[in-house]
Amino acid sequence: MTVNGSRIRQWQNWAGTESCTPGLTMAARHEDDIIAAVRAAADRDDEIRVTGSGHSFNAIACTSGVRLDLTRHRGIVSLDRDAGEVTVRAGTTIAAMNTALHRAGLAVANLGHLAGQTLGGAISTGNHGSGRTHPPLAGEVTAVRLVRGDGDVVDLTSAGGDLFRCVRTALGGFGILSAVTLRVRPAFRLRVAERPEPLAAVLERFAHWPEEAEHTYFSFRPGDCQVHMRHMSEVPDEASPRAGLKRFAGTAAQVRTAAGWGGSIPSRDYVTDSWRAFTVWEPARFSACEYAFPLAGSREVLVAVRDALVGHEPRSPYPFTVRVSAAEDAALSLAADRPTMYLNFATPNKAGDVAMLRRFDAACRAHGGCPHWGKRHFATAEDIRDRYPGWELFQRVRAAVDPDRRFVNDHLRRVLGITGGGRTGRKR
Numbered sequence: 001m002t003v004n005g006s007r008i009r010q011w012q013n014w015a016g017t018e019s020c021t022p023g024l025t026m027a028a029r030h031e032d033d034i035i036a037a038v039r040a041a042a043d044r045d046d047e048i049r050v051t052g053s054g055h056s057f058n059a060i061a062c063t064s065g066v067r068l069d070l071t072r073h074r075g076i077v078s079l080d081r082d083a084g085e086v087t088v089r090a091g092t093t094i095a096a097m098n099t100a101l102h103r104a105g106l107a108v109a110n111l112g113h114l115a116g117q118t119l120g121g122a123i124s125t126g127n128h129g130s131g132r133t134h135p136p137l138a139g140e141v142t143a144v145r146l147v148r149g150d151g152d153v154v155d156l157t158s159a160g161g162d163l164f165r166c167v168r169t170a171l172g173g174f175g176i177l178s179a180v181t182l183r184v185r186p187a188f189r190l191r192v193a194e195r196p197e198p199l200a201a202v203l204e205r206f207a208h209w210p211e212e213a214e215h216t217y218f219s220f221r222p223g224d225c226q227v228h229m230r231h232m233s234e235v236p237d238e239a240s241p242r243a244g245l246k247r248f249a250g251t252a253a254q255v256r257t258a259a260g261w262g263g264s265i266p267s268r269d270y271v272t273d274s275w276r277a278f279t280v281w282e283p284a285r286f287s288a289c290e291y292a293f294p295l296a297g298s299r300e301v302l303v304a305v306r307d308a309l310v311g312h313e314p315r316s317p318y319p320f321t322v323r324v325s326a327a328e329d330a331a332l333s334l335a336a337d338r339p340t341m342y343l344n345f346a347t348p349n350k351a352g353d354v355a356m357l358r359r360f361d362a363a364c365r366a367h368g369g370c371p372h373w374g375k376r377h378f379a380t381a382e383d384i385r386d387r388y389p390g391w392e393l394f395q396r397v398r399a400a401v402d403p404d405r406r407f408v409n410d411h412l413r414r415v416l417g418i419t420g421g422g423r424t425g426r427k428r
C-alpha cells in the first residue's frame, strides 16, 4: 500500500476540467489495501472516493476526503473458457484486458470508444458502445467483488437480487469494486465500413438505421448536411493489410476537422480485430456531454436538439455522435428497461465553449434525456429522478449498504439528491 498524506496534493481528471485536493491520498495494489483504505477513512470519519483513470468529464471522482488510486490494482484473476467469463481486478484498464483476452483467443462482444479507462470506473458510470442487440458494459457483468464501508468483502452475482441490480452502475456510491467478472466470447473480427452520406437520408430511414450493421453509429456537426456513418459487422476474413494505418488515418482526419484545419473524413473499408475496431485513439483533450433517450421517438429528439444548437456561436468543431444499445436492468443504467439512443456532444475546453455544452445539456434535459454518469452535465436529482424506473430502489439499497454515507461526495449529493454525510473529518 502506498500512502501519501500530503494535504496539498491535487488530483485532476483526464480532460483537465475538474480537480480536487484530497485530505489523504492512498494507492492500492491488493484487496487488503482497499480494505485498509476504507478503514482509514472510517477512522478519520471521512468520505472516500476511488479514482480510476480519471476519464470522467465531471467531478464524480473528486473528494476532499480520502482518494484511493486503484490503477495499480490490476491484472486478470481468472479466465473460464467453458463458462465464457473473465474476472479482472477493477483497476485494470479495458486496453490491458483486451490484450490479455486477445492472447487467449477471446474478446468482449462490444466496447465503447476508449480503452484507457479502468473496468471499475467504466462499469460504475454506465459505459457503453453501440449496437442495437448489445447492452452497456454493465449488462455483460456476471459477478462483482465489493468492499463495503465496514471493510467487509462480498461476492455478488445475479442471485444477489436488488443489490446486484444496483451495484453494476453505482457511481462509486456503494463501496469499492475490487474485481469484476464479465462475459466473453471467442475472438472475432469486424469489417469496418465508413462513408459520408447526407443527413436527410439517414433521418428518412432512422427507424431502421440501427439494423444496418451489428454495430453502427454516425457523427455530424450541428449545421452540417453530411454525416460520417460507421458500420461494423463480424466477418470470417483475415485482418486487412495495414488495418492499423487505416485506423490511425481515420483518427488523424477527425483531429484535422475538429481542429478546424479543413478536409473531410474519407470513406474507408477494412477488417480488423473487434477490440481494435471498437476503440479509437484520442490525442486531443476536450469536454463531452452525453444524454440517453428511449430509442422509440429518438429521431424527433435528435432533430430538436440539433435545431437548438444550429445558428448559435461559437460553433463546436466537434460533432454529435449518435449511438444505440439494447436494454439492460441495472437500476441506474442509461438503458434501463428500454432500447436506447445516445447523443454525445463534445466541445473544446475553452471557457466560451461551456455555453455550448450548457445549451446542449438544456435541450437534452427538456426532451427527457438521462445524463451519462461519467460525462459533463448540469442536471440535478430533481431534474432526472423520474426518468429511471430503478431510482427509488437504488436510493433504498444504497442507504442500507452505506448508512454512514462513506462513499458520497458533493457530486453525488447533487445528482442523486443524497442529503447529509460526507466529510466531517472529526478525527483528522
Ligand SMILES: Cc1cc2nc3c(=O)[nH]c(=O)nc-3n(C[C@H](O)[C@H](O)[C@H](O)COP(=O)(O)OP(=O)(O)OC[C@H]3O[C@@H](n4cnc5c(N)ncnc54)[C@H](O)[C@@H]3O)c2cc1C
Pocket: 014, 015, 049, 050, 051, 052, 053, 054, 055, 056, 057, 060, 061, 070, 090, 091, 112, 113, 114, 116, 117, 118, 119, 120, 121, 122, 123, 124, 125, 126, 127, 128, 129, 171, 172, 173, 175, 176, 177, 178, 282, 373, 374, 375
Ligand atoms: C476520451 C474519452 C472517451 C470516452 N468514450 C466513452 C464511450 O465510448 N462510451 C462511454 O460510455 N463512455 C465513454 N467515456 C467516459 C468514460 O468511459 C467513463 O467516464 C469512465 O468512468 C471512466 O473510467 P475511469 O477509470 O477513468 O473512472 P474515473 O473517472 O476515475 O471514475 C469514475 C467513477 O467511478 C468510480 N470508480 C472507479 N473505480 C471504481 C471502483 N473500483 N469501485 C467503485 N467505484 C469506482 C469513481 O469513484 C468515480 O465515481 C469516455 C471518456 C473519455 C475521456
